[in-house]
Amino acid sequence: xxxxxxxxxxxxxxxxxxxxxxxxxxxxxxxxxxxxxxxxxxxxxxxxxxxxxxxxxxxxxxxxxxxxxxxxxxxxxxxxxxxxxxxxxxxxxxxxxxxxxxxxxxxxxxxxxxxxxxxxxxxxxxxxxxxxxxxxxxxxxxxxxxxxxxxxxxxxxxxxxxxxxxxxxxxxxxxxxxxxxxxxxxxxxxxxxxxxxxxxxxxxxxxxxxxxxxxxxxxxxxxxxxxxxxxxxxxxxxxxxxxxxxxxxxxxxxxxxxxxxxxxxxxxxxxxxxxxxxxxxxxxxxxxxxxxxxxxxxxxxxxxxxxxxxxxxxxxx
Numbered sequence: 281x282x283x284x285x286x287x288x289x290x291x292x293x294x295x296x297x298x299x300x301x302x303x304x305x306x307x308x309x310x311x312x313x314x315x316x317x318x319x320x321x322x323x324x325x326x327x328x329x330x331x332x333x334x335x336x337x338x339x340x341x342x343x344x345x346x347x348x349x350x351x352x353x354x355x356x357x358x359x360x361x362x363x364x365x366x367x368x369x370x371x372x373x374x375x376x377x378x379x380x381x382x383x384x385x386x387x388x389x390x391x392x393x394x395x396x397x398x399x400x401x402x403x404x405x406x407x408x409x410x411x412x413x414x415x416x417x418x419x420x421x422x423x424x425x426x427x428x429x430x431x432x433x434x435x436x437x438x439x440x441x442x443x444x445x446x447x448x449x450x451x452x453x454x455x456x457x458x459x460x461x462x463x464x465x466x467x468x469x470x471x472x473x474x475x476x477x478x479x480x481x482x483x484x485x486x487x488x489x490x491x492x493x494x495x496x497x498x499x500x501x502x503x504x505x506x507x508x509x510x511x512x513x514x515x516x517x518x519x520x521x522x523x524x525x526x527x528x529x530x531x532x533x534x535x536x537x538x539x540x541x542x543x544x545x546x547x548x549x550x551x552x553x554x555x556x557x558x559x560x561x562x563x564x565x566x567x568x569x570x571x572x573x574x575x576x577x578x579x580x581x582x583x584x585x586x587x588x589x590x591x592x593x594x595x596x597x
């Protein structure tokens with residue numbers, strides 16, 4: 281039974297997209313961003329012969345999902361890993377290829393809802409933002425130690441913040457007085473650094489800064505740039521990948537990687553296509569598909585989602 285307090289985004293769309301790839305007994309489905317286990321539970325319920333390999337970089341999420349998925353017994357294997365570590369995980373488990381994989385990117389609902397994680401700007405919390413709190417730098421480390429030029433770049437690129445220089449100047453000025461530790465101080469600083477006219481629209485002005493810090497702390501874009509090609513390489517012929525992304529930077533990477541694998545690279549002017557340069561995948565979606573109004577009404581988190589999917593149609597040359 282799906283937890284009524286947690287509605288997986290585009291659940292039916294994901295399930296029907298992956299269904300043709302997971303029908304055979306013993307098929308292996310990878311949920312590379314296990315989270316609360318909602319998508320995984322639905323897939324295991326819908327396909328009784330399916331095996332699950334669930335990955336998550338967050339040990340807390342992995343523990344909670346593990347309890348949820350206990351009824352499925354030895355059909356479930358859970359591993360504490362970042363999703364770009366998939367090749368080494370498959371090698372360690374002796375799994376040469378997979379039949380389907382899901383990436384539900386971004387921060388999970390529990391991470392946002394638990395103040396001690398420091399992801400949200402709506403209440404005061406330690407500036408942590410690590411999805412895996414066992415390793416890595418925190419958001420406070422970034423704010424207190426990064427050079428001004430690097431801070432500006434992060435805010436501009438990862439937060440798409442047009443007032444990045446103004447915010448950075450305020451951060452540098454304030455951290456010289458006292459290091460940053462809590463989210464409320466940062467939220468108020470961002471609000472004060474942005475012109476009043478720009479604060480009147482677009483919601484909380486700290487949203488973009490918090491997004492940028494989260495992406496930097498977790499190396500999200502670099503990890504995603506490695507993870508999607510590795511996942512495509514691991515899929516068997518007929519295997520399918522489904523990607524749910526929630527901001528344009530992730531979706532841009534998805535679009536580029538999938539375009540590379542679904543394009544005929546035969547040089548223009550040749551009379552026939554070259555077999556070794558034919559696409560190895562075909563797209564199953566038209567662009568980044570959005571949620572319907574009904575889906576958004578039932579699950580507000582779906583408002584920003586972009587869904588892309590593809591199927592492997594032949595082996596690499």
